Amino acid sequence: MVRRGTQMKRIENTASRHVTFSKRRNGLLKKAFELSVLCDAQVSLIIFSAGGKLFEFSSSSMNKTIDRYEKTVKDAYGISSKDVEQNMLNGKEDAGSMEEKIEFLEDSKRKLLGHGLETSSVDDLQQLENQLERSLCRIRARKNQVFLEQIGKLKEEERRLGEENANLIEKCGMRAREPWDELQTQNMEVETELCIGPPARRNI
Known part of the structure; x- marks a missing residue:
């Protein structure tokens, strides 16, 4: 069994x-x-x-x-047992310090979002306002930089497309249309025979 x-x-x-x-x-x-x-x-x-x-x-x-x-x-x-104990003690101290830093950062984040300002003094509020202004300046500078980079990319794309268009026109044997041609076309006058008054009678 x-x-x-x-x-x-x-x-x-x-x-x-x-x-x-x-x-x-x-x-x-x-x-x-x-x-x-x-x-x-x-x-x-x-x-x-x-x-x-x-x-x-x-x-x-x-x-x-x-x-x-x-x-x-x-x-x-x-390592020894004493080293292990010392490392554990140091780890606990580091963990406690990290917890304090995390709590401080969380409190700063709440204040930046406009929460928990009831106990803040005038100096604290002024410091917070200055910090926000500095942050806004950095954000605006970064936004302008991004806009300039995008404009540069668009200009480069426009130049590349212009070159491709010119190459295609050359391959097809077409003459590139000049800007003054387009203006001349727009300014052309259409000649028509206009008669004012009653229509002329025809003799039958």
Whole structure:
């Protein structure tokens, strides 16, 4: 009969969970002991139960094993537990500083949008107005620059299209129409015979 594998998830039944913990803990401690004896390995094992109870095994002194571990990690990676703690402390300080900066930026953003101005002093409002004016000047300058760039592109496109038009006219053997030709055409007078008065009678 094939034995079904245990599904790796938390055992919900409290009694079954305690029984499984006891069996697996004893088996793990036994394996750690066998590994230290058979392979002459320095083995230390620390287990905390869900209730916080400590279970441990060490083939030598637990403190010596921990000191050896810290020394090995420091030699391998250039760090120690104290360095890790210091890095964590520095990270927390940096995170706190970033939170303050984010809060300051959010407050400035709200004020720039016209919100939260009730507690602002006259000097704060004047400073905010100056900041907005400087921002508007930069925005207008950038807008004018964009307009000039677009005008330059349009002029370049106009020049390119003019050259293509001239080339097409040359290929088709057509004479380019001069501006004065168009004006002459517009100013041409149409001659017509106009008679004022009743129509002349014809003799039949």
